[in-house]
Amino acid sequence: MPGQKIRIAAIPGDGVGHDVVPAAAQVVREAGAASGVEVEVAFYNYGVLRYLEEGKPLPDDVPGLVRDLASRHDAILFGSAGLDPRQPPTVNCRDLLVGLRWVLDGYVNLRPAPLLHPRFCPLERKVPIDLVVIRENTEGVMTRIGGNFKKGTSDEVAIQEDINTYKGVERICRYAFEYARGHGYQKVTMADKHGSLIHAHGLWQRVFWATAEKHKDVEGEHRFIDTLCMELVQHPDRFGVIVTNNMYGDILSDLCAGLVGGVGLAGSGCINPGNISMFEPVHGTAPDIALKGIANPFAATLAGRIMLDHLGHRRAADLIWGAIQLAVKEDQVTGDLGGQLGTQAVTEFLCKAVHKLAGK
Ligand code: ATP
Numbered sequence: 001m002p003g004q005k006i007r008i009a010a011i012p013g014d015g016v017g018h019d020v021v022p023a024a025a026q027v028v029r030e031a032g033a034a035s036g037v038e039v040e041v042a043f044y045n046y047g048v049l050r051y052l053e054e055g056k057p058l059p060d061d062v063p064g065l066v067r068d069l070a071s072r073h074d075a076i077l078f079g080s081a082g083l084d085p086r087q088p089p090t091v092n093c094r095d096l097l098v099g100l101r102w103v104l105d106g107y108v109n110l111r112p113a114p115l116l117h118p119r120f121c122p123l124e125r126k127v128p129i130d131l132v133v134i135r136e137n138t139e140g141v142m143t144r145i146g147g148n149f150k151k152g153t154s155d156e157v158a159i160q161e162d163i164n165t166y167k168g169v170e171r172i173c174r175y176a177f178e179y180a181r182g183h184g185y186q187k188v189t190m191a192d193k194h195g196s197l198i199h200a201h202g203l204w205q206r207v208f209w210a211t212a213e214k215h216k217d218v219e220g221e222h223r224f225i226d227t228l229c230m231e232l233v234q235h236p237d238r239f240g241v242i243v244t245n246n247m248y249g250d251i252l253s254d255l256c257a258g259l260v261g262g263v264g265l266a267g268s269g270c271i272n273p274g275n276i277s278m279f280e281p282v283h284g285t286a287p288d289i290a291l292k293g294i295a296n297p298f299a300a301t302l303a304g305r306i307m308l309d310h311l312g313h314r315r316a317a318d319l320i321w322g323a324i325q326l327a328v329k330e331d332q333v334t335g336d337l338g339g340q341l342g343t344q345a346v347t348e349f350l351c352k353a354v355h356k357l358a359g360k
Pocket of ligand 1: 020080083264282283287288289294295297299336
């Protein structure tokens with residue numbers, strides 16, 4: 001039984017995070033209240049605000065900061081790290097984002113891509129889409145292990161290692177089956193390229209099928225990554241939970257987001273089921289629209305939805321989804337979605353909608 005009080009650390013960071021994180025936190029709080037969960041939100045100034053006050057966006061000991069935040073909260077809602085009109089282009093809080101990912105060992109990158117409304121799907125043939133990309137987030141070719149020999153010469157050799165461990169592959173495959181089981185998906189599709197990457201993806205094959213054996217109520221299915229990309233465009237309705245390695249997951253997450261309206265409508269979780277996890281909108285700092293009161297709060301609010309769901313508060317998470325659907329249906333949306341409203345007005349609509357949907 002989930003606890004009825006949760007403590008969230010909200011870190012707007014840089015740029016548009018300052019528009020969308022307060023908005024998302026407000027909706028999360030109201031969705032919690034409407035479903036009997038007290039959501040306590042503490043805001044932290046790491047990023048541009050700290051830079052303006054102290055001349056540095058972050059303290060020197062970022063891992064220590066992350067451990068301290070983790071010891072005092074149940075989850076972290078992060079905005080964005082990068083450009084902000086109030087600080088020089090070289091200053092940002094990206095090290096905190098990296099620190100959160102690594103210190104907390106957030107090995108699951110969870111990117112749900114449900115279709116909010118048929119008009120957001122660029123495909124001509126409209127079908128229901130409800131994809132979830134579960135990307136291994138700590139290994140693969142993105143660990144930056146490798147090197148260059150004779151760099152800058154015509155004899156240069158560049159080596160990038162692909163790290164795949166039993167522990168890493170097993171825990172992400174297990175998470176995918178358990179996620180599917182817990183969220184009503186009938187199957188898990190694993191994407192690899194084991195015909196060519198015989199060693200690394202041979203491990204994925206063995207571990208995936210062994211994990212499928214242990215979760216017989218959910219079907220295991222395999223696709224080569226190239227085939228899956230093609231089939232996702234042709235028949236996105238045939239897929240649900242997809243599990244894959246770090247790099248393929250990076251690419252697939254954006255492909256799936258593109259099928260349901262783009263990264264501006266996508267939230268994500270950087271999850272460690274045994275530790276505290278971090279949730280963020282997929283979009284960046286959007287310096288062109290930051291601080292103007294016009295940013296779309298949906299992606300950050302959807303990150304809040306994933307957070308509530310992860311913390312076991314499914315009812316509150318569902319209320320957020322329902323409220324966003326209602327906002328789209330009634331055209332209570334920001335300019336990027338063709339609406340007339342600003343961030344605050346959309347947020348207020350969502351807050352009222354969660355209570356209305358909860359029957360309160
Ligand atoms: P970064 O380098 O931090 O990733 P970016 O500008 O390259 O930043 P985004 O911040 O994702 O990438 O912005 C891409 C485009 O999407 C921009 O035109 C931006 O204004 C728009 N955008 C991003 N987030 C939002 C939002 N919440 N509401 C409306 N438009 C947004």
